[in-house]
Amino acid sequence: MCHLCPQLKDRINELEEDVRQLREAAGITLPEFGLTDSExxxxxxxxxxxRAGQEPAISHDQIHTLYKPRQADADDTDPHTIKVLVSRARKKLKPYGWEIQPIYGKGYTLVKTPGFEDNARNKNAA
Structure with a gap:
Protein backbone atom coordinates (compact mmCIF):
# COMPACT_ATOMS: atom_id res chain seq x y z
CA MET A 1 0.00 0.00 0.00
CA CYS A 2 1.36 3.45 -0.82
CA HIS A 3 2.16 6.01 1.84
CA LEU A 4 -0.69 8.27 0.66
CA CYS A 5 -3.41 5.59 0.76
CA PRO A 6 -4.52 6.16 4.36
CA GLN A 7 -4.79 9.91 3.75
CA LEU A 8 -6.71 9.35 0.52
CA LYS A 9 -9.14 6.94 2.20
CA ASP A 10 -9.79 9.49 4.96
CA ARG A 11 -10.41 12.23 2.38
CA ILE A 12 -12.76 9.97 0.40
CA ASN A 13 -14.72 9.24 3.56
CA GLU A 14 -15.00 12.97 4.30
CA LEU A 15 -16.22 13.72 0.76
CA GLU A 16 -18.73 10.87 0.82
CA GLU A 17 -20.16 12.24 4.06
CA ASP A 18 -20.36 15.73 2.51
CA VAL A 19 -22.24 14.31 -0.48
CA ARG A 20 -24.61 12.40 1.80
CA GLN A 21 -25.37 15.56 3.79
CA LEU A 22 -25.90 17.62 0.63
CA ARG A 23 -28.25 15.02 -0.82
CA GLU A 24 -30.18 14.91 2.43
CA ALA A 25 -30.45 18.71 2.55
CA ALA A 26 -31.55 18.89 -1.08
CA GLY A 27 -33.99 16.02 -0.72
CA ILE A 28 -32.22 13.92 -3.33
CA THR A 29 -32.78 10.23 -2.83
CA LEU A 30 -31.50 7.09 -4.48
CA PRO A 31 -33.88 4.99 -6.60
CA GLU A 32 -36.61 3.31 -4.61
CA PHE A 33 -35.36 -0.27 -4.46
CA GLY A 34 -35.46 -0.53 -0.68
CA LEU A 35 -31.71 -1.09 -0.45
CA THR A 36 -29.86 -0.36 2.77
CA ASP A 37 -26.84 1.97 2.86
CA SER A 38 -24.56 -1.05 3.10
CA GLU A 39 -26.17 -2.66 0.05
CA ARG A 51 -25.19 3.81 -16.89
CA ALA A 52 -21.79 4.94 -18.15
CA GLY A 53 -21.63 2.05 -20.60
CA GLN A 54 -18.44 0.77 -18.98
CA GLU A 55 -17.51 -2.85 -18.40
CA PRO A 56 -20.09 -3.51 -15.72
CA ALA A 57 -18.14 -6.14 -13.78
CA ILE A 58 -16.71 -5.20 -10.41
CA SER A 59 -14.16 -7.50 -8.83
CA HIS A 60 -14.39 -8.92 -5.35
CA ASP A 61 -11.33 -6.82 -4.41
CA GLN A 62 -13.01 -3.63 -5.64
CA ILE A 63 -16.15 -4.43 -3.66
CA HIS A 64 -14.05 -5.14 -0.59
CA THR A 65 -12.41 -1.71 -1.00
CA LEU A 66 -15.73 0.09 -1.57
CA TYR A 67 -17.61 -1.43 1.35
CA LYS A 68 -17.16 0.49 4.58
CA PRO A 69 -18.77 -1.18 7.57
CA ARG A 70 -20.47 1.04 10.13
CA GLN A 71 -17.99 0.06 12.84
CA ALA A 72 -15.06 2.47 12.63
CA ASP A 73 -12.63 -0.17 13.84
CA ALA A 74 -13.71 -2.80 11.30
CA ASP A 75 -10.90 -2.55 8.77
CA ASP A 76 -11.23 -6.12 7.60
CA THR A 77 -14.59 -7.14 6.15
CA ASP A 78 -15.55 -10.77 6.20
CA PRO A 79 -16.12 -11.94 2.58
CA HIS A 80 -19.27 -13.67 3.81
CA THR A 81 -20.72 -10.27 4.79
CA ILE A 82 -20.34 -9.02 1.24
CA LYS A 83 -21.93 -12.18 -0.17
CA VAL A 84 -24.89 -11.73 2.17
CA LEU A 85 -25.33 -8.07 1.17
CA VAL A 86 -25.18 -8.99 -2.53
CA SER A 87 -27.72 -11.76 -1.97
CA ARG A 88 -30.13 -9.40 -0.20
CA ALA A 89 -29.71 -6.71 -2.86
CA ARG A 90 -30.27 -9.31 -5.59
CA LYS A 91 -33.65 -10.21 -4.08
CA LYS A 92 -34.66 -6.54 -3.78
CA LEU A 93 -33.67 -5.63 -7.36
CA LYS A 94 -35.26 -8.61 -9.11
CA PRO A 95 -38.85 -7.22 -9.02
CA TYR A 96 -37.53 -4.13 -10.86
CA GLY A 97 -35.97 -6.17 -13.64
CA TRP A 98 -32.34 -5.99 -12.49
CA GLU A 99 -30.09 -8.98 -11.93
CA ILE A 100 -26.77 -9.13 -10.13
CA GLN A 101 -24.89 -11.91 -11.82
CA PRO A 102 -21.68 -13.48 -10.57
CA ILE A 103 -18.78 -13.72 -13.00
CA TYR A 104 -16.62 -16.65 -12.01
CA GLY A 105 -13.19 -15.50 -10.89
CA LYS A 106 -13.99 -11.82 -11.54
CA GLY A 107 -16.79 -10.54 -9.33
CA TYR A 108 -20.30 -9.33 -10.16
CA THR A 109 -22.09 -7.58 -12.96
CA LEU A 110 -25.49 -5.90 -13.21
CA VAL A 111 -27.83 -6.60 -16.11
CA LYS A 112 -31.34 -5.51 -16.99
CA THR A 113 -33.69 -8.43 -17.54
CA PRO A 114 -34.50 -8.57 -21.29
CA GLY A 115 -38.09 -7.59 -22.04
CA PHE A 116 -38.77 -6.48 -18.47
CA GLU A 117 -39.56 -2.87 -19.43
CA ASP A 118 -41.97 -4.06 -22.11
CA ASN A 119 -43.75 -6.31 -19.61
CA ALA A 120 -44.01 -3.47 -17.09
CA ARG A 121 -45.44 -1.11 -19.72
CA ASN A 122 -47.99 -3.70 -20.84
CA LYS A 123 -49.19 -4.17 -17.24
CA ASN A 124 -49.53 -0.40 -16.78
CA ALA A 125 -51.44 -0.02 -20.06
CA ALA A 126 -53.98 -2.71 -19.12
Missing part, protein backbone atom coordinates in the same frame (compact mmCIF):
# COMPACT_ATOMS: atom_id res chain seq x y z
CA UNK A 40 -25.85 0.63 -1.90
CA UNK A 41 -22.15 0.83 -1.09
CA UNK A 42 -21.72 -2.39 -3.03
CA UNK A 43 -24.44 -2.14 -5.69
CA UNK A 44 -24.23 1.60 -6.42
CA UNK A 45 -20.95 1.30 -8.37
CA UNK A 46 -22.52 -1.44 -10.52
CA UNK A 47 -25.32 0.96 -11.49
CA UNK A 48 -22.83 3.76 -12.20
CA UNK A 49 -20.79 1.51 -14.48
CA UNK A 50 -23.94 0.25 -16.22
Missing amino acids: WQIIGPLFKRH
Whole structure:
Protein backbone atom coordinates (compact mmCIF):
# COMPACT_ATOMS: atom_id res chain seq x y z
CA MET A 1 0.00 0.00 0.00
CA CYS A 2 1.36 3.45 -0.82
CA HIS A 3 2.16 6.01 1.84
CA LEU A 4 -0.69 8.27 0.66
CA CYS A 5 -3.41 5.59 0.76
CA PRO A 6 -4.52 6.16 4.36
CA GLN A 7 -4.79 9.91 3.75
CA LEU A 8 -6.71 9.35 0.52
CA LYS A 9 -9.14 6.94 2.20
CA ASP A 10 -9.79 9.49 4.96
CA ARG A 11 -10.41 12.23 2.38
CA ILE A 12 -12.76 9.97 0.40
CA ASN A 13 -14.72 9.24 3.56
CA GLU A 14 -15.00 12.97 4.30
CA LEU A 15 -16.22 13.72 0.76
CA GLU A 16 -18.73 10.87 0.82
CA GLU A 17 -20.16 12.24 4.06
CA ASP A 18 -20.36 15.73 2.51
CA VAL A 19 -22.24 14.31 -0.48
CA ARG A 20 -24.61 12.40 1.80
CA GLN A 21 -25.37 15.56 3.79
CA LEU A 22 -25.90 17.62 0.63
CA ARG A 23 -28.25 15.02 -0.82
CA GLU A 24 -30.18 14.91 2.43
CA ALA A 25 -30.45 18.71 2.55
CA ALA A 26 -31.55 18.89 -1.08
CA GLY A 27 -33.99 16.02 -0.72
CA ILE A 28 -32.22 13.92 -3.33
CA THR A 29 -32.78 10.23 -2.83
CA LEU A 30 -31.50 7.09 -4.48
CA PRO A 31 -33.88 4.99 -6.60
CA GLU A 32 -36.61 3.31 -4.61
CA PHE A 33 -35.36 -0.27 -4.46
CA GLY A 34 -35.46 -0.53 -0.68
CA LEU A 35 -31.71 -1.09 -0.45
CA THR A 36 -29.86 -0.36 2.77
CA ASP A 37 -26.84 1.97 2.86
CA SER A 38 -24.56 -1.05 3.10
CA GLU A 39 -26.17 -2.66 0.05
CA TRP A 40 -25.85 0.63 -1.90
CA GLN A 41 -22.15 0.83 -1.09
CA ILE A 42 -21.72 -2.39 -3.03
CA ILE A 43 -24.44 -2.14 -5.69
CA GLY A 44 -24.23 1.60 -6.42
CA PRO A 45 -20.95 1.30 -8.37
CA LEU A 46 -22.52 -1.44 -10.52
CA PHE A 47 -25.32 0.96 -11.49
CA LYS A 48 -22.83 3.76 -12.20
CA ARG A 49 -20.79 1.51 -14.48
CA HIS A 50 -23.94 0.25 -16.22
CA ARG A 51 -25.19 3.81 -16.89
CA ALA A 52 -21.79 4.94 -18.15
CA GLY A 53 -21.63 2.05 -20.60
CA GLN A 54 -18.44 0.77 -18.98
CA GLU A 55 -17.51 -2.85 -18.40
CA PRO A 56 -20.09 -3.51 -15.72
CA ALA A 57 -18.14 -6.14 -13.78
CA ILE A 58 -16.71 -5.20 -10.41
CA SER A 59 -14.16 -7.50 -8.83
CA HIS A 60 -14.39 -8.92 -5.35
CA ASP A 61 -11.33 -6.82 -4.41
CA GLN A 62 -13.01 -3.63 -5.64
CA ILE A 63 -16.15 -4.43 -3.66
CA HIS A 64 -14.05 -5.14 -0.59
CA THR A 65 -12.41 -1.71 -1.00
CA LEU A 66 -15.73 0.09 -1.57
CA TYR A 67 -17.61 -1.43 1.35
CA LYS A 68 -17.16 0.49 4.58
CA PRO A 69 -18.77 -1.18 7.57
CA ARG A 70 -20.47 1.04 10.13
CA GLN A 71 -17.99 0.06 12.84
CA ALA A 72 -15.06 2.47 12.63
CA ASP A 73 -12.63 -0.17 13.84
CA ALA A 74 -13.71 -2.80 11.30
CA ASP A 75 -10.90 -2.55 8.77
CA ASP A 76 -11.23 -6.12 7.60
CA THR A 77 -14.59 -7.14 6.15
CA ASP A 78 -15.55 -10.77 6.20
CA PRO A 79 -16.12 -11.94 2.58
CA HIS A 80 -19.27 -13.67 3.81
CA THR A 81 -20.72 -10.27 4.79
CA ILE A 82 -20.34 -9.02 1.24
CA LYS A 83 -21.93 -12.18 -0.17
CA VAL A 84 -24.89 -11.73 2.17
CA LEU A 85 -25.33 -8.07 1.17
CA VAL A 86 -25.18 -8.99 -2.53
CA SER A 87 -27.72 -11.76 -1.97
CA ARG A 88 -30.13 -9.40 -0.20
CA ALA A 89 -29.71 -6.71 -2.86
CA ARG A 90 -30.27 -9.31 -5.59
CA LYS A 91 -33.65 -10.21 -4.08
CA LYS A 92 -34.66 -6.54 -3.78
CA LEU A 93 -33.67 -5.63 -7.36
CA LYS A 94 -35.26 -8.61 -9.11
CA PRO A 95 -38.85 -7.22 -9.02
CA TYR A 96 -37.53 -4.13 -10.86
CA GLY A 97 -35.97 -6.17 -13.64
CA TRP A 98 -32.34 -5.99 -12.49
CA GLU A 99 -30.09 -8.98 -11.93
CA ILE A 100 -26.77 -9.13 -10.13
CA GLN A 101 -24.89 -11.91 -11.82
CA PRO A 102 -21.68 -13.48 -10.57
CA ILE A 103 -18.78 -13.72 -13.00
CA TYR A 104 -16.62 -16.65 -12.01
CA GLY A 105 -13.19 -15.50 -10.89
CA LYS A 106 -13.99 -11.82 -11.54
CA GLY A 107 -16.79 -10.54 -9.33
CA TYR A 108 -20.30 -9.33 -10.16
CA THR A 109 -22.09 -7.58 -12.96
CA LEU A 110 -25.49 -5.90 -13.21
CA VAL A 111 -27.83 -6.60 -16.11
CA LYS A 112 -31.34 -5.51 -16.99
CA THR A 113 -33.69 -8.43 -17.54
CA PRO A 114 -34.50 -8.57 -21.29
CA GLY A 115 -38.09 -7.59 -22.04
CA PHE A 116 -38.77 -6.48 -18.47
CA GLU A 117 -39.56 -2.87 -19.43
CA ASP A 118 -41.97 -4.06 -22.11
CA ASN A 119 -43.75 -6.31 -19.61
CA ALA A 120 -44.01 -3.47 -17.09
CA ARG A 121 -45.44 -1.11 -19.72
CA ASN A 122 -47.99 -3.70 -20.84
CA LYS A 123 -49.19 -4.17 -17.24
CA ASN A 124 -49.53 -0.40 -16.78
CA ALA A 125 -51.44 -0.02 -20.06
CA ALA A 126 -53.98 -2.71 -19.12
